[in-house]
Amino acid sequence: MSMYRPVATALAAALCLLTAACGSSSEVTASGSTTGAAASKSGYPVTLDNCGEKETFEKAPDRVVVMNGASVAEVSTLLSLGLQDKIVANQQSYGMSEVPGRAEAIRKLPTGDVQLNEAYDIPRETMFGLRPDLVLSVTTYGFDEKNGFATREQLKQVGANSYVSPQGCDDDPSKMTVADSYQLLRDMGKIFNVSERAEKLIAASEKNIAAVSAKVKGEKETPKVMVLFSNMSMGSNDFSSVVAKGIINDILAKAGASNAFENASGTTFADLSKETVAATDVDAVVVIAYNDPDPAAYAEKLLKEFPQWPAARNNTYVTVSDSMYLGPSNDLAVEKIAKSLHPDAF
Incomplete structure (x- = not known):
């Protein structure tokens, strides 16, 4: 299968499959504008520094759009955290998985009836029509205006947060390690207030890898x-x-x-x-x-x-x-x- 540049880039990001001005792409910072009691009880607000952009979440997103990018990292992470009901449009699929049932679960997700543009992803006006409150992209490529996509600033103007996965900031997945997969899990855990679930998945993965490596x-x-x-x-x-x-x-x-x-x-x-x-x-x-x-x-x-x-x-x-x-x-x-x-x- 011949691959055009957008698909090849995103595959690289997913090796990602395949960016890192932000190193591990995000850090949770304190927000002083909300009372401590409310923040501690709800887990919000949460602010991430993601590829140089401050993204503040006042509550868990309810309308998530997962951009294509020839990746399954983002949609698989959401599924592993039990967040499939939050997805209103998913463009990611590899057709198979080592995890029983995952490929089928991805196929059942809503696509938003999206017609992809020449860059093989969701065009700007279509994105706005989906009314997202969070847009996930493998790399910053997915938010580049010259590719016909909505920019992160434009998404903010319509009330949507955005997120670039680890090592996606510089579009340089050559530096990526398994730790970046854990960072993605942690970030989604914080954004959706399911950090305990994320940490259990990370701990299980680390335990399995340690046993095999030993x-x-x-x-x-x-x-x-x-x-x-x-x-x-x-x-x-x-x-x-x-x-x-x-x-x-x-x-x-x-x-x-x-x-x-x-x-x-x-x-x-x-x-x-x-x-x-x-x-x-x-x-x-x-x-x-x-x-x-x-x-x-x-x-x-x-x-x-x-x-x-x-x-x-x-x-x-x-x-x-x-x-x-x-x-x-x-x-x-x-x-x-x-x-x-x-x-x-x-």
């Missing part, structure tokens, strides 16, 4: 892994959807592996020739499915194409989907990859 820590081998999207073209070479940097490298490290192409690019994706790929030792392949119904077939075809790889000789590959991106389920990717590459440790 099991693979003593393994002598650290497999070199090729991570790429199945049946996707994002550049001019044969292998233009190979991941070089970002949250995926953090996931690999926690699973006892390393990225064979980490140094192939200074950005999230590497655009590689077949010759370069053939000349690299690859111990295992991780194929990320983006609306691909049969990523295993793609992985098997790839291994046949490069029989010299140790991965091909041992038929070692893993297929994953949304757990490899920014979002609430990174621990599932860590566990699945670790069990495939280090079966004797489990």
